Amino acid sequence: MLDTSVRLLELLSLLQLKRDWTSSELADRLDVSTRTVRADIGRLRSIGYPVDARPGVAGGYRLAAGTAMPPLLLDDDEAVAVAVGLGAVATRGLGVEETSLTALAKLEQVLPSRLRRRVEAVREATSVVPRAEPPLDLSVLGAVAAAVRGRERLRFGYTKSGGGEGARNTEPQRLVSWGPLWYLLAWDLDRDDWRIFRVDRMVPHAPTGARFRPRVIPEGSAVDYVIGRVSRAAWKYRARVLVHAPAAEVAAKIPIPVDIEMVDESTCHVELGSHDPDRLALWMAQLDVDIEVIDGDELAAAFDRLATRLHRAAGGAFTT
Template sequence: MLETSARLLQLLSLLQLRRDWTSGDLAERLGVSTRTVRTDVGKLRSLGYPVEARPGVAGGYRLAAGTAMPPLVLDDDEAVAVAIGLAAAARGALGAEETALTALAKLEQVMPAHLRRRVEAVREATSVVPGGDPAPDLEVLGGVAAAIRSGERLRFRYAAHDGAESSRHTEPHRLVRWGSRWYLLAWDLDRVDWRVFRVDRIALRPPTGARFRPRVIPEDAVLRHVVARVGRATWRYRATILVHAAPEDVVAKVDSPLEVEAGGPDVSRLEVGSDDPDRLALWIAQLGWDVEVLEGPELAAAFDRLAARFRRAARGTPEQEPEPASAPTSR
């Protein structure tokens, strides 16, 4: 009984992971026969989970929205509260935004229409005091995340950093959050290459319905690709610095997937960039190691300004301009 219950939970998790599954794929993932899959699907239906079947040789199953919430130990009010909370978490900076977004997409997939309308009403009636970073468009994020999860091709209008717009036809692969911004790594079908898109510059078009087989790319390669493309395309200021610390220590402390090279014994060399050299200088200073600027006059000037500001703070008074020397008095 315990084995069967655990398998039902695993089956439910798989059905929530992507839109369509064949009987053979589910049987292989669960380590059972297709007959057992059919039996387990029947048990999920008896519990209220709306699992749809597709007929034919390549038929399979999908988890659809039903007329009532399935028994997730949540009533309607709780389901709405969870959805609103996940939406708020997806907009925040707590380090779990993508997880919250994925969970929200799973929840809304099985949420009946009248509850989705309640969630949307709360979103539309809520204002957020603006801060330093713009909040992501949750509708666009959710649409992109759903396309990634279901393996569906994505069409959208994209505005480049210079304002030029283009139409894109892609196979979305991964959402990456870097700082306050979200990026989409996708295979551009027209350009036959990987491309990185800022999500806040995407205007989604209606779903294509066309499926694709995801290309295999390791997670660390995803981050390196996004960092390389974003740095080249969007940094206004770039610099090369030496950090007087071992590369492994720098990698462990730097909260960004930057490439760090050995520059000598206990010395690391890395290329950094930003739209604001003053913020970049402050971030580097917070690492707590001695730094040398090899290339990047804007960053060097920012360090001078930061040092002067710290000196004024240490004295507790604003720095005063030196008074001109007085002329000698005649007697």
């Protein structure tokens, strides 16, 4: 006969396996009496598992949905499937990347080595259609996520955009997913300042085991801080424009943080930029508001080229 703790795990696994069980079925599977089954059901309820009971001679039990998520038991195949699925979702831009990555970090922390090898085998044997963005190493992403979640200092090698390499010693605060890329917002201990690192350029070293207290993130939001810094760093061309629309309306239409200054209730100044003024002009035209370029010759010239192309596309359709 199984001891109590092992029997409870087996009982929980059975309840998750199918929707309804009679008392006698559970008693037979566990090789105990129906009285013991009732006692074990009570123990499961006491630790948060919502088990419904049906009265009567043919009465039985069902694991129901509760107000809180209790721990789940997964067999080997299920654990591998969940790990692989979470890894795929974390890189697909579906809006749940951060949650998927957190769950993946928790799961991989407790996976036995034999299952970790199976997960890695699936990843290594899987190919995807190449994209312009660099491939993402999920083992690196998982290591960084584990350090963030565990509030553990993280040391890693880092390749800068220019190709230079160096070692960093950080307090990792937050991971931010933006499009196909992941960024780490961290406090750089050597530079005594905030820094943003692209995860695909990181090579984590062995865990340090050193804990830290989270710091107050600048601007209150890791997303706003990372996107603002990364956007400005990437701008090759800058411009300032007068937008004939309320500041709140313009802010709602622009998906990234930019500097918006209200002029009056119906106009505002916007300072923004891009590495490609022609794409910026096309994107701003899609805001569907009147715009005047105040400062930014490259953007003004791009608007002129766009207007010429649009006029040429219309041809003689509007001539009389």
